[in-house]
Amino acid sequence: MDKRLFSVCCGIASIIIWPWLPSWDWWIPLACLMGISWQKRPATACLLLGIIWSLCYSHWQLQWLHTPMLFQRGQLIAGTVDSVKVQEHNKSSLIVSLKRLNGQALSPTPRVLLSWYSEQAPPKTGEFFQSITQLRLPHSLHNPGSFNSARWLLGQGISARGSLTGTLSHQVRAESLRTQMVAHIKEETASLSAQPWLLALSVGERTGLSTQDWAMLRGLGISHLFAISGLHIGLVAGLGLLVGRLTGNPWVAAMLAASLALAYAWLAGFSVPTQRALLMLLLWLGVYCWGRFWSGRRILLLTMTLLLVMRPWLALDQGFWLSVLAVAALLVTTHWLGGRKIWRLQFGMTLLLLPLVMLIFGGVSGVSLPINLVLIPLFSLLFIPLLLVAALFMLPAPAFASAIFNILDALFMPMIKALHWLNDTLSPWVWLSTYAQGVGFFILLLPLLLLPKARWLMVLPVCVVLLQWGAQPHWQVRVLDVGQGLSVLVTQGQRGLLFDTGNRFNSGFNMADGVILPLLRRLGIQQLDHLVISHNDQDHSGNRDYLARTLPIEQRWGAWPDGQQCRAGQQARWGALSLKVLWPKTITGHSNNDSCVIHISDGVLSLLLTGDIEAKAEQALLASRTFTQAPASLSAQLLVSPHHGSKSSSSKAFIEAVSPKWVVHTAGFNNRWGFPAPEVVTRFREQGAQQLITGELGMVHWVAKGEEWHLVQTKRAGAWYNSLNTWLNGAKPLE
Known part of the structure; x- marks a missing residue:
């Protein structure tokens, strides 16, 4: 049985690595193969069964995306709010189950993620509304080490995104008991410094935690303590079993454990991690009451199978595998390594999960083991029980609950301050290169x-x-996928030059943390020899100051308050490469035409970085003495197109002077400006240049090989969920 369950899970989980999404009728030959192998090779048949179910489920969930003009115009939607996450005063995120699209009922009901931009309060969980929105496919920036939002969205069952500024109609719903409970807890803890932490532990709401808080949790390896999951459900159930056994009746103990676990999962909003833990616990309690013995391995496999059968896309959620493998590590530590004491259990789990932690998070914490050895018993025996008692008495005895919350605040804040001090002092998180x-x-x-x-x-x-x-090329060029912006990384071994930094948004998301720093860590680059800012536009310089605070930078060129301003004629030697500034001739301001233009060459291969210069600056550059005396000074085999491919740039004369073999347009996917402009694409095509767009291909990576640039990838890399547009339209060659 275990082998067959494992095979079904592997078949469903194979959806993670499918290079494309096969057509729905592939299930027919796969079913024939399954029938042939069922008698002699049941495990193989179960594997094929899992693949068939993943295939059919994916087409079933995505069929609504074939609605004509779905992504080309606004749509009238009607649906029910599954959850609301408040991010700022006038911005929230809503996960909505769509019931109708343009008046037509939808089946199955797709889930969409809608960003709410309005001064009005968004609809609450469980409420029905109608509105008009422009929907978009799940799409993510595509760079090594970057967060894959497309995979994450599908892992949550979300197949489209959109935004709202209001509703056409809105059916207000009476607040549920849980909503009232959460409101009471927020009200009672409003004056407490530890409120964000208490809300995270009691109702699973972690929006109050700051960036510094998350950095501390990651650095010390204790994020799992503040995400209600298997650990917390297990602790609550354990308390129920302990109290229930005092009655001498195993049924009473099991019922009490299940009731407490259900109550805690309900209070946490039945999040996906609590659902996993709860299902596993109920299976174990059922077997326990039945009087049978099932190994922990079988219960884990059965839980995985049930969850993946109900939601195959759950296999795309990294959190699912982290929690599953944490339970597996616990079983291995307990049964194979003889772990019974808490320090042995924690040591075994930490060691066994290290490869997964390195793979998912790109680093390790040096103090995770001793910190968890102290905190897990503290949470188990003190914090969680006190929180449950406070929640239990919130409605019948609010004064008593308030007193307990005050006790928790007095205990929590010194601990949190000590943890922040420890993280700031030791800096225990170590980022690891590939x-x-x-x-x-x-x-x-x-x-x-x-x-x-x-x-x-x-x-x-x-x-x-x-x-x-293996042998490494002496220099490489990576044009990063930073949406509608620019950032180019040039490397020689572990030495780096960064040209522009991409954008930084009011929401807090920025291209430094999202793209640039993860890539530098993967490459083992700990400092930058040069950071060049072409000009002051936000999509080029948005992370300039942040990177200056985060990384050692030897040379600062361009639009820096305290750096070396770019000026035509400026030259420098950087390792085996020569750096030449071709523009601007004089510093007159911070407009697009003041962008720093740099020519980088090893004497054979060359790269031209142009910022946002437009036709006026191009003409002046062609008329400059530098170009008239040495026309070859502007030529380059590799060109990053001016101004993201705008029609105001890339004049015919400029293209002929550069005569590039490769051109990269740093344009965001489906950007509202229509970059690169069709006329620009035509002009480069007439010149014979091969063109690439970062929004479609993702990060574009070249390595220097002799007298040629070698393009590392010719299409968007990765699995099918990175290229949903290809699956939907079939005509686009890249995305």
Whole structure:
């Protein structure tokens, strides 16, 4: 049974790595193969069954996207709010189950993520509304180390995005008991400094935690303590079993454990992590009351199978695998390594989960083990029980609940301050490059040599290490996918030059944390030799000051208050490369035409970075003495097009002077300006240049090979969920 359950899970989970989404009729030959193999190879048949179900489920959920003109114009939608996340005063995120689209009923009911921009309060959870919105496909920036929002959205069952500024009609719904309970808890804790932490632990609302708080939780490796999941549900159920056993009746103990776990999961809003933990707990309690013995492995496999059958896209959610493998690590530690004491359990789980933590988060915490050894018992025996008692007495005895919340505040705040001090003092979080992760995998998997049947797995980390030790090109160029903006990274080994930094938004999201820093960490680049800011536009300079505070920077060129301003004729030697500033001739302001234009060359291959210069600056550049005396000074095999491919730039004379073989347009996916402009694309095509768009291809990566630039990828890399537009339209070659 275990082997068949495992095979079904593998079949469903294979959706993670499908390079494309096959057409729905693929299920017919797969079903024939399943029928042929059912008798002699049942595990193979179960694997095929899982693949068939993932395929059919995906087409079933995505069929509504074929609605004509769905993404070309505004749509009249009607739906019910599943959840609301308040982010700012006038901005919230709503997950909505769509009931009707332009008056037509939808089945199955798709889920969409809608951003609310209005001074009015958004609809509440459970309320029905109608509105008009422009829908968009799930799409994410595509860079190594960047967060894959398209995968995350599908993992939450969300197949489209949009925005709202109001509703056409709105059916107000009476507040549920849980909503009233949450409101009471917020009211009672409003004056307490620890309110954000108490809300995170009691009702699963973590919006009050600051960026510094999240950095501390990650640095100390204790984020899991403030995300209601298996640990918390297990603690609550354990308390119920402990009290119930005093009656001597196992049924009473099981019922009390299940009731407390259900109550806690209800208070937390039945989030996906609590659903997983609750299902596993109820299965275990059912087997316990039934008087049978099932191994923890079987219960885990059955839980995984049930969850993945109900929602195959759950396999795309990294949190799902983190919690599943945490339980698996606990089972291994308990049964194989003889872990019974808490320090052995924690040590075994920390060690076994290290490869996954390195893979998902790109680093490790040096103090996770000792901190968890202290905090887990503290949460188990003190904080969680007190919170449950406070919530239980919130309605019948609010004064008593308020007193408990005050006690928790007095206990919490000194602990939180101490944790912040510890994180700031030790800086325990260590970011790992791809090479360091490969070495780490190799070391962590060395114990597999003791298991004869698993020794072949050692091939994987060895291959990673050998690939990293391979010969590296002497310089590389990466034009990053930063949406509608610009950022280019030029590297020589572990030395880097960054040209522009992308945008920074009022919501707090920025391209430094989202794209640039994760890539630098993966490459093992700890400082920048040069950071060049072409001009002061936000989509070019938005993260200038933040990066200056975060990274050591040796040379600052361009639009810096305290840097070296770009001026035509300026030259420098950077390793094996020469850097030449071709424009501006004089510093007259901060307009597009003042952008710093840099020519980078090794004597054979060259790159031209142009910022946002327009036709006027192009003409002046062509008329300058530098160009008239040495026309070849402007030529480059690789060009980042001026102003993202705007029709106001890339004049015919400029294109002929540069004569590029490759051109990259740094234009966001489906941007509202229509970049790159059709006439610009035509002019480059007539010149014979090959053109790429970051919004479609993702990060564009070249390596220098002899006398040619080698393009690392020719299409958008990754699995099918990175190219939903290709699946939907079939005509676009890249995205």
